[in-house]
Amino acid sequence: xxxxxxxxxxxxxxxxxxxxxxxxxxxxxxxxxxxxxxxxxxxxxxxxxxxxxxxxxxxxxxxxxxxxxxxxxxxxxxxxxxxxxxxxxxxxxxxxxxxxxxxxxxxxxxxxxxxxxxxxx
Amino acid sequence: xxxxxxxxxxxxxxxxxxxxxxxxxxxxxxxxxxxxxxxxxxxxxxxxxxxxxxxxxxxxxxxxxxxxxxxxxxxxxxxxxxxxxxxxxxxxxxxxxxxxxxxxxxxxxxxxxxxxxxxxxxxxxxxxxxxxxxxxxxxxxxxxxxxxxxxxxxxxxxxxxxxxxxxxxxxxxxxxxxxxxxxxxxxxxxxxxxxxxxxxxxxxxxxxxxxxxxxxxxxxxxxxxxxxx
Numbered sequence: 162x163x164x165x166x167x168x169x170x171x172x173x174x175x176x177x178x179x180x181x182x183x184x185x186x187x188x189x190x191x192x193x194x195x196x197x198x199x200x201x202x203x204x205x206x207x208x209x210x211x212x213x214x215x216x217x218x219x220x221x222x223x224x225x226x227x228x229x230x231x232x233x234x235x236x237x238x239x240x241x242x243x244x245x246x247x248x249x250x251x252x253x254x255x256x257x258x259x260x261x262x263x264x265x266x267x268x269x270x271x272x273x274x275x276x277x278x279x280x281x282x
Numbered sequence: 283x284x285x286x287x288x289x290x291x292x293x294x295x296x297x298x299x300x301x302x303x304x305x306x307x308x309x310x311x312x313x314x315x316x317x318x319x320x321x322x323x324x325x326x327x328x329x330x331x332x333x334x335x336x337x338x339x340x341x342x343x344x345x346x347x348x349x350x351x352x353x354x355x356x357x358x359x360x361x362x363x364x365x366x367x368x369x370x371x372x373x374x375x376x377x378x379x380x381x382x383x384x385x386x387x388x389x390x391x392x393x394x395x396x397x398x399x400x401x402x403x404x405x406x407x408x409x410x411x412x413x414x415x416x417x418x419x420x421x422x423x424x425x426x427x428x429x430x431x432x433x434x435x436x437x438x439x440x441x442x443x444x445x446x447x448x449x450x451x452x453x454x455x456x457x458x459x460x461x462x463x464x465x466x467x468x469x470x471x472x473x474x475x476x477x478x479x480x481x482x483x484x485x486x487x488x489x490x491x492x493x494x495x496x497x498x499x500x501x502x503x504x505x506x507x508x509x510x511x
Contacts, residue, residue, distance in 0.1 A: 171380045182369045196505035204505040208497035215493045223372050224486045232317050239321045243328040
């Protein structure tokens with residue numbers, strides 16, 4: 162637990178900050194090369210996995226959650242609640258949406274160029 | 283009507299009562315409270331990601347094509363900018379904690395400049411998209427336009443989420459300027475730095491949200507339709 166009275170090893174903590182920065186920069190580089198290098202058939206899964214690793218580094222080291230069990234447990238609890246609702250909403254409710262045919266959102270895509278060549282903006 | 287002063291009483295572990303003089307030293311309480319606030323942020327953005335995931339399951343190919351049309355270079359530069367700004371904000375807190383107030387203020391200014399750079403780049407990006415007729419309730423995004431419906435959903439969520447995220451950046455800049463004023467006024471010191479700590483946490487959550495926004499919008503289409511999900 163961090164308090165105002167904790168003795169701080171400035172050099173050690175600064176080195177940790179820079180190490181995490183290097184890690185995050187490397188992971189950002191991996192984000193860019195991944196679609197051409199590995200898991201090319203499942204880009205979404207690969208990108209989200211990299212994002213979760215980056216998030217873990219930020220939460221543990223930049224947000225000082227490492228060693229703070231109370232807030233850590235609270236965080237996990239909150240994420241489990243969000244994940245549970247996600248599973249219920251996406252996995253059950255949306256998958257069995259009984260008004261799909263009538264809904265504007267779930268109905269067939271409107272006329273237009275659905276698969277046009279992407280244009281860089 | 284007179285207002286009688288009623289002291290706030292705290293009880294220690296032995297049952298002794300003490301009059302509360304101030305909560306400034308309740309470091310852990312202040313931090314815990316701010317974490318609770320951040321969970322509400324996670325819930326808000328979590329709900330938006332849920333909507334995004336739902337639309338994505340309905341229009342997977344349109345999402346990949348729309349994602350491929352975003353400017354990954356500018357998005358990537360902004361990612362690095364936020365990443366470095368998280369470092370400068372962290373270093374500012376570290377410097378404050380060890381008593382280097384001047385160094386802490388310099389690092390906060392560096393963070394503010396990086397935040398402004400982020401907004402400027404985001405502004406250029408939005409301007410380019412607007413000029414291509416892609417913006418909320420404008421041009422290609424209008425109901426009568428020929429753009430695929432899935433793409434309209436993608437871009438609608440893109441402008442909403444990056445817009446709300448940008449709003450958080452603006453709030454962050456305001457908070458950092460306020461923090462500088464509090465430091466100059468001697469209200470935030472190495473001994474009482476909970477405000478600094480919490481604003482650094484706020485900046486980290488803003489960064490954390492971008493860590494998921496960036497790949498979901500900019501990168502899922504990088505491998506083309508063959509990249510799949």
